Amino acid sequence: MEDFKLILDGLYKILYKNEKSTDIINEISKNVEDISYITKNIYGVLENKLYLEYILKKLSKIKLNKLDKNVKIILLIGLYNIHFLDRKNYAILNELVNLTKKVSFRSKSFVNAILRSFIRDEENLAKINIKNDDEYRSIKYSMPLWIIKYLNDSYGKAYTDKFLKSLNKERNLSIRINKTKTDKENLKKLLKDCGYILEDSKISDSSLIIKNPKGLAKTEEFENGLFTIQSEGSIKVCEILNPGKNSNILDMCAAPGTKTSFLAELCENSSKIIANDISFNKLSKINENIDRLGLKNIEITNFDASILKEEYKEKFDYILCDLPCSGLGVIDRKPEIRYNRTMEDVKNLSKLQKNILDRAFLYLKPGGRLVFSTCTIGNIENKDNFTYLSKKKRLKNIKINEKEYIEYNSFDDETDGFFITKFEKI
Structure with missing residues (x-):
């Protein structure tokens, strides 16, 4: 039952406290040796939540919004185990009933009845009877x-x-080679010697695909800063900006610092980089990345990127605008995003992006280059803001692979959904 208690508490924090699934899993892993079953359940319930609720509505005479929140989550866990993991034994059911006794004693018979009913008539209850x-x-x-x-x-x-x-297909994990400390061939040899199966990335020259990544972040190579775990689309953003040595660079929204660190590596620690983020709590993560990778000349700042800083006008040779977005491009890795975003959020984020891009335009030197990117999909935050930038008279689009912008997606490219475009100030 201890596993189910951890699953319940984790899902409660994600669904009702707006905490992130990755943070919850990382926290649980500190105290549990094997979290594979816990992870499978947390992600499984999140990835199938609306479907599981659809089934639950058929079984419950009580409206779902009237159910105790913990009881509802226990029922979703039960339905997930029965239907997706084929765990129809009554030992599982009894564990969930016993867990219910601890969080809402009076609901124990209700949970027992619901789950037994589903086991008896799973095939019929699992059907989706919707024509639209x-x-x-x-x-x-x-x-x-x-x-x-x-x-x-x-x-x-x-x-x-x-x-x-x-969405629910397992995706490969990618890493970025720290070329200030090693090279691709040497890193491949080191990781192969550790038993890892590798492939070259089709998207980024600085990336490798790891087919069996278990324990990767605990390797000596990771601890020594020879590589960083990062999605290929994210790596490509920095490769497209391609900052020169001995330049001034601004990373407008830098946390957790993964891209900042790559910019420093690309410049071989020769450029002055300002890594800014509005969230003070995230700044320590940027420092962690910098220290582990052995990087220099990075100043960390904490200001609102949408508010003008007069002293920054025409100061920077390169600006990275990897902007706050709805994150729809990373739903397969962070399934809770789909439940805590709205269309209103998308529209508001698009407006915020325009404000930050306006500031970036002013901070860019003549001849300076700017990359605007998001880890989302959909026109309002991406194509519409590309058009917005294109209308600025002193900005010229620089094509990427003969395109005005590129969009990556999870099904064709097997990386996060990313939008990337590049401009030069004239």
Whole structure:
């Protein structure tokens, strides 16, 4: 039952306290040797939440919003185990009933009855009886209807279908080589000697794909700063900015510092970098990255990037605007995002991005270069703001692979959804 208690507490914090799934899993891993079952349950419930709630509505006479929050989560855990993990034995059911006694004693019979009913009639209860195509997909893939409609409008239904089908597939982990300390061939040899299976990235020259990443962050090579765990799309952002040596660089929204550190590596520690983030609590993470990787000439600042700093006008040769966004491009890694975002958030974030881009334009020297990127998908935060930048008379688009901008997605590129575009001030 201890595992189920950790799963319950973790899901409660994610769903009702707005905590991040990755942080919860990392915290649990400090005290539990094998967290594979716990991880599978936390992510499994999040990835299938709307579908599990759909089933629960068929079984419960009480409206879901009237249920005790802990009891509802216990039921979702039970339904997930029965339907997706094929754990139909009554020992599991009894464990969940005993857990219910601890959080809401009077609900124990209710939980017992619901889960037993599902075991008896799983095949029928698991069917989705919805005729509307978008509503059906919303339940099947546990994706809020507004996101499906938004992606349909931005890219069409074929794209949306591929995106939805790719969500729960296991994705490869990628790392970035720290070329100030090693090179690709040497790192490949070291990691192969540790038993890791590697592939070259198709997206980034500075990246390797690790097929069996268990224990990677505990290796001597990681501790010594020979590589950083980072998605290929994120690595590509810095490669596209491609800052020169002995230059002034501004990373407008830098936390947790993964891209900042790569900018320093690309310049071989020769450039002056200002790494800024509005969140003071995230600044320590930037310092951790800098120290582990052995990087220099990085100043960490803490200001609101949407507010003008007069002293920064035309000061920088390169500016990275990897901006706050809805994060729809990383839903497969952070499934809770789909439940704590709204279309209003997307519109507000797009406005914030415009404000920050306006400031970046003023901070850029003539001849200076700017990269605007997000880890989201959908036109409002991406293509619309590319168009906004394109209308500035002193900005010239620099094509990437013969395109005005590039977009990565999880199903074609097997990396995070990323939007990247580059401009030069004239």
